[in-house]
Amino acid sequence: MNFRYTKTLVAVGTVAAMAFPAVSAAKGGHGHGHKGADAVHGHHGDKGRGHGRHTRSLIVAGTVSAVGTDGTVQVDVKHANHHGAGLVGQTVTFDVSNARIVVGDVNGDGNRDLSDVAAGDRVLLRARVAKGENPDPTATITANGLIDKGPPAAAPSGDNTEQPGGSTDSNDSTDSNDSSSDDSGSQSDAGGSQSDGSTQA
Numbered sequence: 001m002n003f004r005y006t007k008t009l010v011a012v013g014t015v016a017a018m019a020f021p022a023v024s025a026a027k028g029g030h031g032h033g034h035k036g037a038d039a040v041h042g043h044h045g046d047k048g049r050g051h052g053r054h055t056r057s058l059i060v061a062g063t064v065s066a067v068g069t070d071g072t073v074q075v076d077v078k079h080a081n082h083h084g085a086g087l088v089g090q091t092v093t094f095d096v097s098n099a100r101i102v103v104g105d106v107n108g109d110g111n112r113d114l115s116d117v118a119a120g121d122r123v124l125l126r127a128r129v130a131k132g133e134n135p136d137p138t139a140t141i142t143a144n145g146l147i148d149k150g151p152p153a154a155a156p157s158g159d160n161t162e163q164p165g166g167s168t169d170s171n172d173s174t175d176s177n178d179s180s181s182d183d184s185g186s187q188s189d190a191g192g193s194q195s196d197g198s199t200q201a
Helices: 002-026 035-041 082-087 166-200
Strands: 055-067 072-080 091-095 100-102 122-130 141-148
Touching: 055 082, 055 091, 072 082, 072 122
Parallel strands: 091 141, 100 141
Antiparallel strands: 055 072, 055 122, 072 091, 122 141
């Protein structure tokens, strides 16, 4: 009986010893039982919280009214997507110091940067705004891209637009010719009358 009792105690002790590490492992070694699950789901305690605010793409098109020396441009906004509807018709300052600028090498210095952008150029700008936020037209908006399309195309040289007074001058010359004809006719009539008069005398 004693042998069987002792054997039973050994068996119970062995099971308990095997179960204890399993419980410890499930708790993460230091009681952090959710560490493994957090790693799988991408959570890292408080570090996983406080993600950046959701943003929306702002796209505006307009004409450059001024180029600053501080990496900014002032743009008369003509068009915008619905996130920038409140900017249309406003002169807005954009910070393009860190923006990707697409422009031709206008000044020929071998670089394509803000120094090639000039007032009067048509531009397209991209920026990010917070979800639900209406951009303030009086604030400087940080842009992440600028495309310079250059100045507006010049009017065709073969423009046949009628100049003021042009047709009037031609009509005047015609009228003057007609008047000359009338005058010459009157002179002829006058000469004829004189001839008749002399004959009668």
